[in-house]
Amino acid sequence: MWKQIAEELATEIHDRVYADVGRLPSENELARRFGVNRHTLRQAVAALAQQGLVAVEQGKGAFIQQEMVDYALSRRTRFSENLLRQGLLPSKQLLAAREVPATERAARHLKLRRGTRVLLAEMLDEANGDPIALATAYYPAARFAGLLELLNRGTETTQILKHFGVADYLRASSRITTQMPTDQLAQLLRQPKTRPVLCVESVDVDLEGVPIKYGETVFVGDRVQLVVGSDA
Amino acid sequence: MWKQIAEELATEIHDRVYADVGRLPSENELARRFGVNRHTLRQAVAALAQQGLVAVEQGKGAFIQQEMVDYALSRRTRFSENLLRQGLLPSKQLLAAREVPATERAARHLKLRRGTRVLLAEMLDEANGDPIALATAYYPAARFAGLLELLNRGTETTQILKHFGVADYLRASSRITTQMPTDQLAQLLRQPKTRPVLCVESVDVDLEGVPIKYGETVFVGDRVQLVVGSDA
DNA sequence: ACTGATTTGTGCGTATGTATC
DNA sequence: TGATACATACGCACAAATCAG
Numbered sequence: 001m002w003k004q005i006a007e008e009l010a011t012e013i014h015d016r017v018y019a020d021v022g023r024l025p026s027e028n029e030l031a032r033r034f035g036v037n038r039h040t041l042r043q044a045v046a047a048l049a050q051q052g053l054v055a056v057e058q059g060k061g062a063f064i065q066q067e068m069v070d071y072a073l074s075r076r077t078r079f080s081e082n083l084l085r086q087g088l089l090p091s092k093q094l095l096a097a098r099e100v101p102a103t104e105r106a107a108r109h110l111k112l113r114r115g116t117r118v119l120l121a122e123m124l125d126e127a128n129g130d131p132i133a134l135a136t137a138y139y140p141a142a143r144f145a146g147l148l149e150l151l152n153r154g155t156e157t158t159q160i161l162k163h164f165g166v167a168d169y170l171r172a173s174s175r176i177t178t179q180m181p182t183d184q185l186a187q188l189l190r191q192p193k194t195r196p197v198l199c200v201e202s203v204d205v206d207l208e209g210v211p212i213k214y215g216e217t218v219f220v221g222d223r224v225q226l227v228v229g230s231d232a
Numbered sequence: 233m234w235k236q237i238a239e240e241l242a243t244e245i246h247d248r249v250y251a252d253v254g255r256l257p258s259e260n261e262l263a264r265r266f267g268v269n270r271h272t273l274r275q276a277v278a279a280l281a282q283q284g285l286v287a288v289e290q291g292k293g294a295f296i297q298q299e300m301v302d303y304a305l306s307r308r309t310r311f312s313e314n315l316l317r318q319g320l321l322p323s324k325q326l327l328a329a330r331e332v333p334a335t336e337r338a339a340r341h342l343k344l345r346r347g348t349r350v351l352l353a354e355m356l357d358e359a360n361g362d363p364i365a366l367a368t369a370y371y372p373a374a375r376f377a378g379l380l381e382l383l384n385r386g387t388e389t390t391q392i393l394k395h396f397g398v399a400d401y402l403r404a405s406s407r408i409t410t411q412m413p414t415d416q417l418a419q420l421l422r423q424p425k426t427r428p429v430l431c432v433e434s435v436d437v438d439l440e441g442v443p444i445k446y447g448e449t450v451f452v453g454d455r456v457q458l459v460v461g462s463d464a
Numbered sequence: 465a466c467t468g469a470t471t472t473g474t475g476c477g478t479a480t481g482t483a484t485c
Numbered sequence: 486t487g488a489t490a491c492a493t494a495c496g497c498a499c500a501a502a503t504c505a506g
Contacts, residue, residue, distance in 0.1 A: 011411060020336070070407075073460050104252070175302075176458040178410040178428045179243060196410045196428030196453070221428070226408040228305050228460055233494070258471060269495045274472085290472045291502030 005034050005044035007194065013053055013066055014222055024054060024062040053222070069127050070227045071219065073200070077171040078158065079125060079135075088127040095134075096122040097148040099141055106138040109203045109214040117141035121151055124188065125217075131189045132224050135217040143212070166206050169213070175201040176226060181218070189220045196221045237266050237276035242427070245285050245298055246454055256286060256294040283424055285454070301359050302459045303451065305432070309403040310390065311357055311367075320359040327366075328354040329380040331373055338370040341435045341446040349373035353383055356420065357449075363421045364456050367449040375444070398438050401445070407433040408458060413450070421452045428453045 009024070018024055024045070025033075031041040045062055048054045054062040072082050083090040102110065102118040110118065118138045125133040139147055143164065150160045161169060177199045186193040198219040206212050219226070241256070250256055256277070257265075263273040277294055280286045286294040304314050315322040334342065334350040342350065350370045357365040371379055375396065382392045393401060409431045418425040430451040438444050451458070 007412070011414075014409070014411060016337075075461065105248075172461065174460040176408055176430065176460070177246070177456075178430050178453040179246065180239070180426070180428060182243075194412070196412060198408065198410050221410040224409075228406040228408070229307065229404065260471080271496090272494055275493085288472070289502085291470080291504085293471065293503095 002036075002040050002043040002047065005036065005041060006047040009044060009048060010053060010195070010222070013048075013064055016068070018064050022064055023060075024064070026061065066223065067128075069132055069224050071132075071224050072227045073171070073174050074229075075170050077174075077202070077204075080156075083127050089129070091126045091129065093124040093126070094121065094151055094154075095124055096120065097151050099148070102138065105201075106214045109201075110138065110140055110211045112140060119144055119147050121148070127223075130223070131220065133217050133219045134185065134188060135215060138214045139212065161212070166212060169204045169206050172203045172205045172209075172211070177201075178221070179218075185218065189218070191220050191222060198224060198226060200226070233268065234272050234275040234279070237262075237268070237273060238279040239426070241276060241280060242283070242285060242454075245280070245296055248300070250296050254296055255292075256296070258293065298455065299360075301364055301456050303364075303456050304459045305403070305406050306461075307402050309406075309434070309436075312388075315359050321361070323358045323361065325356040325358070326353065326383055326386075327356055328352065329383050331380070334370065337433075338446045341433075342370065342372055342443045344372060351376055351379050353380070359455075362455070363452065365449050365451045366417065366420060367447060370446045371444065393444070398444060401436045401438050404435045404437045404441075404443070409433075410453070411450075417450065421450070423452050423454060430456060430458060432458070 009030075012018065024030065027038050027041055027045065030045075031038040034041060045054065045056060049056050049062070053064070053066055055065050056062045067088075069083070069088065070086060072085075079092075080090045098120055099117055100120050101115045102112055104114055106112075106118055107114045107116060112118070119141050121137045121139070123135045123137070124131055125135055147160060147164070150163065155163075178196050179199055181189065181191065181193060181195075181197045183193060185197070189197070191197075198221050200215075200217045200219065202213075202215045202217065203211055204213040204215070241262075244250065256262065259270050259273055259277070262277075263270045266273060277286065277288060281288050281294070284297055287297050288294045299320075301315070301320065302318060304317075311324075312322045330352055331349055332352050333347045334344055336346055338344075338350055339346045339348060344350070351373050353369045353371070355367045355369070356363055357367055379392060379396070382395065383389075387395075410428050411431055413421065413423065413425060413427075413429045415425060417429070421429070423429075430453050432447075432449045432451065434445075434447045434449065435443055436445040436447070
């Protein structure tokens with residue numbers, strides 16, 4: 001019962017139903033609306049607080065904590081710029097960096113033969129310290145020998161690419177799908193297993209149009225909104 | 233147990249792991265891989281067949297049924313063109329058409345005062361007869377008086393807009409999020425309640441940049457892939 | 465046209481955990 | 486606490502369809 005209510009409220013928060021008021025209706029109101037006892041409703045709200053969706057303050061109410069990150073998918077998609085534009089502090093954690101044979105998909109998008117060596121980098125992207133995405137990137141090993149070393153030292157991606165003679169790069173294409181997270185992924189992204197994630201498959205190319213990076217990024221569905229053509 | 237296996241296989245199918253071979257590995261192989269009895273695995277596969285993800289044929293195997301629809305989000309986003317380009321037959325069902333006061337969000341995106349009358353049209357979009365999206369569109373009532381009448385007669389959207397002097401229109405912006413479907417929505421889209429949907433909030437403008445349509449579209453997450461910048 | 469290997473379909477028996485009364 | 490019913494998982498065996506040689 002309370003789980004259903006929590007799910008429904010989570011959906012409404014995600015849909016920004018309470019975005020303008022900034023807080024949930026009172027517990028009594030909500031209890032009446034769902035036709036349950038206030039105790040039952042409190043359990044639902046407690047679950048939301050646990051997930052970090054709301055913060056309850058005694059005598060005041062349950063305040064919406066969700067801060068939707070707008071992630072712009074443009075031809076010049078850059079993680080840090082995207083966040084700074086919204087006044088969010090970007091940070092990254094390098095989870096893995098190693099050389100592996102290319103997966104079928106990575107090879108196809110990088111226009112390599114299957115099994116060619118590629119550099120794999122797995123990063124946890126954060127905004128104000130909260131995880132927002134798990135990004136897996138594949139670079140052709142031949143062209144970017146030594147890239148992993150620089151990554152380990154914490155160098156900025158754009159800087160690293162400049163070091164390899166890539167002055168600028170563009171997003172050639174993005175494919176967007178949705179999935180339920182694996183248990184492990186949900187834990188990593190610090191999100192409930194019952195909420196979906198947004199998956200983006202992307203290909204970045206240099207100014208000559210040669211693919212330099214194939215990426216698979218998984219965004220926290222509840223905190224991220226992908227924006228295309230934000231001229232508005 | 234078998235539900236977990238079904239979920240995992242569904243995810244893999246969605247991730248196009250078996251897209252090239254077109255069928256699942258044999259029951260014996262999968263049973264070995266998951267460390268379960270073949271009966272248990274068969275139950276998982278039966279669930280997938282129930283959902284329409286695979287079709288099992290005796291003596292042959294379990295064949296992937298998923299036909300991923302690539303839905304291009306470009307500046308000239310058109311439903312029919314999008315499908316025809318992939319050799320799919322587009323069709324639509326008009327579910328609702330009425331005049332209502334604008335919701336807060338519709339008003340904001342159409343640059344109207346809150347509560348202004350707008351025309352609401354709800355369409356079920358299909359590809360080869362299978363539902364792929366539920367599209368809700370809002371048009372300013374003042375500019376498009378009589379639009380609902382034309383919609384009821386089954387006129388093409390582009391044709392209708394031409395009738396109102398809109399020779400061409402462009403997609404100004406799209407915001408992409410993900411959600412779990414409500415029971416009702418899942419039934420309408422003929423998809424399991426356990427699988428997420430892709431939500432797109434869009435604004436179309438005429439050639440002068442004036443908003444003519446605000447749309448909220450919900451895509452079947454398992455059958456649709458949104459593609460941005462498909463130069464590849 | 466036949467053979468043997470592979471793959472799905474089916475039946476029966478057994479054991480276990482869970483929900484209900 | 487025990488009895489009953491139900492769903493689930495395992496093991497084994499065999500039938501039926503398919504395919505390559």
